[in-house]
Amino acid sequence: MTHLRSKRFPRRRPGRAVAAVTTLAAVVAVGPGATTPAAATPPAGTAPAVRSAEQPTAPADPRAAGRWTDRPHGFASLAGGTTGGRGGRVVTVRTHADLARYAAAAEPYIIRVAGAIDVAPFGASVDVASDKTIIGVGTTGEIVHGELNLKPGTRNVIIRNLTIRDSYVDGDWDGKTNDFDGIQMDSVSHVWIDHNRFSRLGDGMLDIRKDSQYVTVSYNRFEDHNKALGIGWTTNVTTQITIDHNWFRGTKQRNPSADNCAYAHLYNNYLSAQVKDGDPVWTYGNWARGRTRMVIENSYYRDVQHPHQADATAELVQRGSVLDGTTGRHDAWGTAFDPRDHYAYRLDPAAAVPALVTRFSGPQRTLGTDTVLDVPAAYPTVQAAVDAVPAGNDGTVTLRLAPGTYREKVRIPADKPRIALLGTGRDRADTVIAHDTPAEYGGSSGSATVLIAASDVSARNLTFVNDFDEAAVELKGEQALAMKTTGDRIVFENTAFKGNQDTLMTDSPKLDRVSRVYLRDSYLEGDVDFLYGRATTVVENSVIRALSRGSATNNGYITAASTWTGNPYGFLITRSRIVSDAPAGSFHLGRPWHPGGEPNAVGQVLIRDTELPAAVKASPWTDMGGFSWRDARFAEYRNYGPGAAVTPDRPQMSDADAAVHDVAHYLAGHDGWAPHRG
Incomplete structure (x- = not known):
């Protein structure tokens, strides 16, 4: 406000309820949390409860409690971690062309998939380059009739909260005619596949191949299909993979099949409603193949043929799982490895797994609606994070500011709504x-x-x-x-x-x-x-x-x-x-x-x-x-x-x-x- 004073004065300078044990310290990116309601109006002449100017203040809990974290865990968290498109621009895509453009770009992107994207021609691949996060917005994000493909050398990719469906061709149950996977990756590193739903696809739902390393597959649903999750296609014993809290329902094989994995850690997975077609060999649950070292913990197998089996050359340790109506092979031999030598984790009780996994696996309405940008970890300044927000933004973007003083001007233009600035300090x-x-x-x-x-x-x-x-x-x-x-x-x-x-x-x-x-x-x-x-x-x-x-x-x-x-x-x-x-x-x-x-x-x-x-x-x-x-x-x-x-x-x-x-x-x-x- 511009005005003149008639007199100058000397100035003062401004001074689930299914188990008490959680899988990890879990929070979900769902935006600002509830706050304490304001006090009732006091009667005339009495003081309301108001914080004093000097009283320390604690931040309102900025994130709602959940059963998972918004950061990779397991093997994907090691050797520098998996950050996806952190530091890049945020974009929202609704068409095959836009998805393909941003997914294949050389620079990092956080790609929000809003609605069903029909990939054409039928069965076509969308190439995903390094340093990408692809996340569905709530339960709306779908990839239909096509696959996501990570070519050799790709690294640092996060794929979350998507439904990938319907590239199946009638009559091709074995997937021998059409190589239409849901997600295929060859010789990649640092990939997190989380909270997705795979259904009715043309070959494998998720193929992790050819010496891929530092991969975590968590909270996904694999359903209504022959081949769920395959790992290997190599003679090298290289791959390190964590597979947890996934639901394999209405699938026949590869739940997973792990070939020549250096370390395969499976815990708190749920296998149910297995396809039964009389096949004595290729209907199974988990299979440690080749020289794989596999550890299975606190999983739940319901009416599954060959729930866990291992080649004579492999090592498989199983502990704490529930076997409910299972038949066939229940192999366990060797010492495999100790996952805790690699990373910390917490197990849910096996008895709680069915209720837990059926509720929290697959796309979640609270994911992808709030994009989190960390300052200065991913963006050097507050303004750089604002600049990464798309014009016409249709989802909340939370800028989490680490404690410190940001000496800068910040401008949030009119075409960038739904931004939340959040200080992460205690005060x-x-x-x-x-x-x-x-x-x-x-x-x-x-x-x-x-x-x-x-x-x-x-x-x-x-x-x-x-x-x-x-x-x-x-x-x-x-x-x-x-x-x-x-x-x-x-x-x-x-x-x-x-x-x-x-x-x-x-x-x-x-x-x-x-x-x-x-x-x-x-x-x-x-x-x-x-x-x-x-x-x-x-x-x-x-x-x-x-x-x-x-x-x-x-x-x-x-x-x-x-x-x-x-x-x-x-x-x-x-x-x-x-x-x-x-x-x-x-x-x-x-x-x-x-x-x-x-x-x-x-x-x-x-x-x-x-x-x-x-x-x-x-x-x-x-x-x-x-x-x-x-x-x-x-x-x-x-x-x-x-x-x-x-x-x-x-x-x-x-x-x-x-x-x-x-x-x-x-x-x-x-x-x-x-x-x-x-």
């Missing part, structure tokens, strides 16, 4: 985005450390700072924004905003367009107009610190609303605490800002159920730019503390009006938005 002060540009160098948008022009953006467990040193630089204006928003449905939770003049601007794209912003459990500091703009803005259960400028009479203004006259809801500060180090009677609650003299910007501010300090003036509202505060829509309701009073210069809202000037009414708008209930 919001651990993760800071800071810069020091005053508004004189670029106006409010140019000054802002962070500018959010997109809608449906959130920030949690972070601190935003503009640390421009206004005492050291003589300028016509000293506005220096920590944050500016123009988008709609913006949420700040457990965040801090630090600056002096114009710290936080919540705006909209134009005067008569309503944007909404919600701050909860947050901290805001400044001196002049440090909460301002025309967006409908709710500050709840937060601390507002009014900084002293060293004056005995006028240290500043908390709000400067420019609400459109057609919008009944401007700023609401509720169930919060205003604190100050300024002398008693030296701070205003606000003044009406009419940008450019706009008469239809008629500020609306309600401060209710909030503690006020002694620093608040007895007449706390004041004029601005020739516009009287009495023509604005300023009011208080049930405030308390040493700065609270009821006088003719302090309009009080009636009980009837207060009933429709609460958090729900301010935020609901035309779409019923209710972030305060989440």
